[in-house]
Amino acid sequence: MSLVQSLAIARTEEDVKDAYIKALGLKGVFKGLVDIQTPEIWFEAKETPTPPLLMFAQLLTYVRAARKRGEAIPGFLCVIDREKAALMATEHALPLLDDKAIVWPKSGSAADKAMAAQIAPTIETHFVLYQIDGYEAEFIKATKDAVREGRIIRTPITPDNLRQVFDKWVAMVGVELGVKRQADYAVLFFADIMHDGRNEAMRNLPARLLFNGDKPVFIIGAEQYELASERGYLNFWNIYHRPPEQKHRHYLLERRDSLLPMDDQKFKGAFYTPLHIVDKAYDQLAATLGADWQQKYIVWDMCAGVGNLEAKHSNLRNVFMSTLDQEDVTIMRRNPAFAGAEIFQYDYLNDDVTDFGEIDYNLSGKVPQALRQAIADAREGKKGAKPILVLINPPYAEAMNVDNVSGSGGDNAELKKGVSKTRIS
Numbered sequence: 001m002s003l004v005q006s007l008a009i010a011r012t013e014e015d016v017k018d019a020y021i022k023a024l025g026l027k028g029v030f031k032g033l034v035d036i037q038t039p040e041i042w043f044e045a046k047e048t049p050t051p052p053l054l055m056f057a058q059l060l061t062y063v064r065a066a067r068k069r070g071e072a073i074p075g076f077l078c079v080i081d082r083e084k085a086a087l088m089a090t091e092h093a094l095p096l097l098d099d100k101a102i103v104w105p106k107s108g109s110a111a112d113k114a115m116a117a118q119i120a121p122t123i124e125t126h127f128v129l130y131q132i133d134g135y136e137a138e139f140i141k142a143t144k145d146a147v148r149e150g151r152i153i154r155t156p157i158t159p160d161n162l163r164q165v166f167d168k169w170v171a172m173v174g175v176e177l178g179v180k181r182q183a184d185y186a187v188l189f190f191a192d193i194m195h196d197g198r199n200e201a202m203r204n205l206p207a208r209l210l211f212n213g214d215k216p217v218f219i220i221g222a223e224q225y226e227l228a229s230e231r232g233y234l235n236f237w238n239i240y241h242r243p244p245e246q247k248h249r250h251y252l253l254e255r256r257d258s259l260l261p262m263d264d265q266k267f268k269g270a271f272y273t274p275l276h277i278v279d280k281a282y283d284q285l286a287a288t289l290g291a292d293w294q295q296k297y298i299v300w301d302m303c304a305g306v307g308n309l310e311a312k313h314s315n316l317r318n319v320f321m322s323t324l325d326q327e328d329v330t331i332m333r334r335n336p337a338f339a340g341a342e343i344f345q346y347d348y349l350n351d352d353v354t355d356f357g358e359i360d361y362n363l364s365g366k367v368p369q370a371l372r373q374a375i376a377d378a379r380e381g382k383k384g385a386k387p388i389l390v391l392i393n394p395p396y397a398e399a400m401n402v403d404n405v406s407g408s409g410g411d412n413a414e415l416k417k418g419v420s421k422t423r424i425s
């Protein structure tokens with residue numbers, strides 16, 4: 001049955017989607033918030049005839065969110081309904097994603113005519129519209145060609161995702177190199193990212209990347225490293241774009257010394273937050289606060305434990321970490337991953353709380369002056385003041401009654417004790 005025939009008998013949006021999936025022979029399909037998703041192409045589908053610009057507005061809202069989360073986005077975008085389809089290379093829409101003049105809706109489904117009008121001048125001349133009745137073959141050929149081309153828009157490497165990218169590089173590439181010294185990982189990583197696959201983008205780095213045919217060979221001094229398996233290497237460079245933009249390169253290089261592979265043991269305290277959860281949290285922070293949030297916000301984690309929530313932060317100079325137990329403070333201070341951060345012992349539920357329930361940092365004097373100043377400046381709305389982002393995975397406890405003496409917490413009863421007796425109550 002042809003696509004036009006399948007669409008004629010389609011009753012629901014699901015039927016419309018399935019008709020296109022079958023006609024295009026799409027592989028690796030995922031249906032979620034984005035109606036049809038493959039690594040190469042994403043679709044927005046409607047059951048009834050809908051203006052293409054409105055559908056692109058919705059689809060681009062999802063693309064923008066995915067890009068902010070640091071996910072790879074496909075090379076092509078397509079909008080479909082029961083009568084027509086429109087296909088566009090994603091690159092034409094990229095300028096829109098950073099356009100501050102556009103008011104992006106909170107959800108894709110809220111994309112409306114006003115937004116469609118805003119994106120129209122940029123993309124109108126770049127998508128190709130096909131009426132399926134009459135142009136089915138052309139649409140199918142163009143879309144299959146696009147999928148075959150396998151063009152992917154890769155994620156840029158920036159100051160804010162450096163730590164996350166490095167951790168992924170160690171797991172996917174570094175471990176395949178049989179590196180002898182842990183410190184060499186960062187040097188090799190920079191040789192790899194500061195290369196476009198053909199030429200070095202920066203010279204005089206302590207390590208070099210050369211190619212023996214297609215095979216990457218890394219050189220540090222007299223030592224040479226080759227990959228035990230190339231699969232991770234290919235996957236990694238399918239996700240990220242190299243080299244980083246010129247404007248970031250020197251800054252990224254400066255951060256080299258702060259990058260050491262994560263030794264899981266250093267990140268296992270009594271109540272530690274698992275690192276894969278932290279990674280997701282950072283994706284969400286970038287999606288919510290914008291790609292350069294680590295430059296814009298001062299972070300205070302006031303129940304930092306062994307510090308995992310800050311392990312993926314790439315700009316520790318903007319980070320303050322405090323926690324209850326001095327032992328945890330010592331562990332954090334010893335961890336080179338936190339070099340540059342201010343780390344101190346502080347009981348945020350008791351220290352500095354006056355009898356009237358106000359906060360007075362002079363009471364304990366434990367909060368560093370720089371943080372007090374940052375808080376005061378942010379409160380005053382002083383020009384250039386960075387807002388304070390409280391980033392915490394708080395201790396969990398419930399007050400069962402005023403005295404919180406009920407032991408119904410089972411094994412956790414001990415943790416719950418005395419919550420209402422803190423000065424914060």
Ligand SMILES: C[S@@+](CC[C@H](N)C(=O)[O-])C[C@H]1O[C@@H](n2cnc3c(N)ncnc32)[C@H](O)[C@@H]1O
Pocket residue numbers: 269271272273274302303304305306307308309322323324325328346347348349350393394395396
């Ligand atoms: C859920 S854990 C957070 C773990 C942390 N993100 C990490 O990965 O190590 C809560 C932490 O808060 C600390 N804590 C509990 N009560 C506190 C208080 N009153 N002031 C400061 N820290 C506190 C605990 O010691 C624990 O390390």
